[in-house]
Amino acid sequence: MTDLTTILDEISGFVWGPFLLIPLLLGAGLYLTIRLGGIQFTKLIPALTLGIIKRKDPGSEGDISQFQALTTALAATIGTGNIVGVATALAIGGPGALFWMWMTGLVGMASKYSEAFLGVRFRGTDTAGEKSGGPQYYLERGIKGPLGKILGLSFAIFAVIACFGIGNMTQANAIASNVESSWSVPIWVTGLVLTVLTLIVLVGGIKSIGRVTSGLVPFMVVFYVLGGLYILLVNITALPGAFAEIFTKAFAGSEQAVGGFAGAAIIIVIQYGVARGMFSNESGLGSAAIAAAAAQTTHPVRQGLVSMTQTFIDTIIVVSITGLVIVTTGTWSQQDPTTGEQISASLMTGEAFSHGLPGEWGHWVVTLGLVLFAFSTILAWSYYGERNIERLFGRGLVMPFRILFSLIVFVGATAELEVVWLFSDIFNGLMALPNLIGLLVLSGLIARETKFYLQHDPKLEADKDQIEAFMAGRPGWAEWKSGDVIGSSRNYGVKPKDTTDSRHMP
Numbered sequence: 001m002t003d004l005t006t007i008l009d010e011i012s013g014f015v016w017g018p019f020l021l022i023p024l025l026l027g028a029g030l031y032l033t034i035r036l037g038g039i040q041f042t043k044l045i046p047a048l049t050l051g052i053i054k055r056k057d058p059g060s061e062g063d064i065s066q067f068q069a070l071t072t073a074l075a076a077t078i079g080t081g082n083i084v085g086v087a088t089a090l091a092i093g094g095p096g097a098l099f100w101m102w103m104t105g106l107v108g109m110a111s112k113y114s115e116a117f118l119g120v121r122f123r124g125t126d127t128a129g130e131k132s133g134g135p136q137y138y139l140e141r142g143i144k145g146p147l148g149k150i151l152g153l154s155f156a157i158f159a160v161i162a163c164f165g166i167g168n169m170t171q172a173n174a175i176a177s178n179v180e181s182s183w184s185v186p187i188w189v190t191g192l193v194l195t196v197l198t199l200i201v202l203v204g205g206i207k208s209i210g211r212v213t214s215g216l217v218p219f220m221v222v223f224y225v226l227g228g229l230y231i232l233l234v235n236i237t238a239l240p241g242a243f244a245e246i247f248t249k250a251f252a253g254s255e256q257a258v259g260g261f262a263g264a265a266i267i268i269v270i271q272y273g274v275a276r277g278m279f280s281n282e283s284g285l286g287s288a289a290i291a292a293a294a295a296q297t298t299h300p301v302r303q304g305l306v307s308m309t310q311t312f313i314d315t316i317i318v319v320s321i322t323g324l325v326i327v328t329t330g331t332w333s334q335q336d337p338t339t340g341e342q343i344s345a346s347l348m349t350g351e352a353f354s355h356g357l358p359g360e361w362g363h364w365v366v367t368l369g370l371v372l373f374a375f376s377t378i379l380a381w382s383y384y385g386e387r388n389i390e391r392l393f394g395r396g397l398v399m400p401f402r403i404l405f406s407l408i409v410f411v412g413a414t415a416e417l418e419v420v421w422l423f424s425d426i427f428n429g430l431m432a433l434p435n436l437i438g439l440l441v442l443s444g445l446i447a448r449e450t451k452f453y454l455q456h457d458p459k460l461e462a463d464k465d466q467i468e469a470f471m472a473g474r475p476g477w478a479e480w481k482s483g484d485v486i487g488s489s490r491n492y493g494v495k496p497k498d499t500t501d502s503r504h505m506p
Helices: 002-015 021-035 044-054 066-077 080-093 096-121 135-142 146-183 187-202 205-234 236-252 262-281 288-292 300-329 345-356 361-393 395-414 418-441 443-456 464-471 477-482
Strands: none
Touching (some): 002 418, 021 096, 021 418, 021 443, 044 066, 044 300, 066 205, 066 288, 066 361, 080 096, 080 262, 080 300, 080 361, 096 135, 096 236, 096 262, 096 288, 096 418, 135 146, 135 288, 135 361, 135 418, 146 187, 146 361, 146 395, 146 418, 187 361, 205 236, 205 300, 236 262, 262 300, 262 418, 288 300, 288 361, 300 345, 361 395, 418 443, 443 464
16 A cells, blocks of 8 residues: 555656646647636626626526526535645645645636536537536537547546545545534544435436535635634734735745755745645646536627636635635644644645634634535535536436436545545546647637627626627537537437427527
8 A cells, every 4th residue: 555655656756747748738728728818807896796796697598597597616626625735735845835826726717617618518418408518528528539539538548537526535535524623523423414415416416516516615615714814904014924825935935845955845835836736726637628518609709708717716706715815824834743744735824824814713613614514525526527427427327327426425534535536636636637738629619609709798797699790600609509519410409309399599
């Protein structure tokens, strides 16, 4: 087991190292930012208005509202990465890692927009009448020839494996261990409760998941952010010094990580900042495109912009709160009084909140926040997994997958997971590789269609009829409205037997 752990650790280090995912993630995000004219900056306010205030496109096709698609994607990303992941980045990379998490989030917003756009653009309708899309489909349908097929199939395989790790066992384990530590609840009890709750929600499919996440996500974000803001206000005099340390250490490196060797120290800071940044917001991973594909939307650009705001909320708001609380309270360099070593990353955020909140409130806020974050992540990733199971084996295995996924929650809650964490990191990264390649290949289509739409609806205020008026005759528009697959000779959509049924009309 020790040898296996060592091998997996080396593989993870390569996948997330400075020669593979880091330059690809940052490079693809920056390239898409340029091609899209800085869309994450110019259209952020209209996108937030559409996704959070308006919440839906009346009369549009899809299974869940735009807001529910947003909260489902948020449920998947706001998890242990926002609490333990941020602490891990700071523990190893120092305060400067937070700067690179921000950079990953900012350029990642363009990646998130692009993959969500493609998820909706190339979605189809499955045999159950539900919308289905994501990289497992748009890579094959958008990129002709063997390359597209290989990329799409690779993503589907990696996603199914990853969903049991990053989206299931690691989340359940984090919940069970923190509940035991804070409230002395036996791990098996927590595991059993989680398993039952997960099964109840998953049996209802994406509509059930959407209802749960749309109620749970806003509450958990506000709850956690308010606790963090209180601490930052109490420590407001420490904020200027914290920001100074974050920006200087971003380029000076982390001395405790590599003994002061400057070049390697900077690489460590960037590596952990980018890796934990993507672990948190999943930009470039392709997963959020699966939720976006189910959204009721009148145009792919609109849902792409709504999905883009998920990275902003996750990284620029929630990750910043966690990171700044840890830095301002000084717990990133705090030593454990019993061992004399640096405090464990798993305890760091709880200690930071305990410094700023009275009594036991700090640990309670973090524990409850982690429970809500991680449980919602389990729900969202189950949907990601089932859509890739459907791509590989057909709709018939979806319900057995939901049951198996729920049972694995108990295993994750009650088992030791060092190897699972390493597997999760590896396959999380491997999911990103085919998706990022696909985003670069399809960047011309993304930029062209985005420019056309925003020329006619720059404030995202057009209704269905207005969109129909300026999109009429646009290549692929009629096929997209009818649920057929754009860019594929294969008709994945299921045409209704009774074409007079209004539910199936374009």
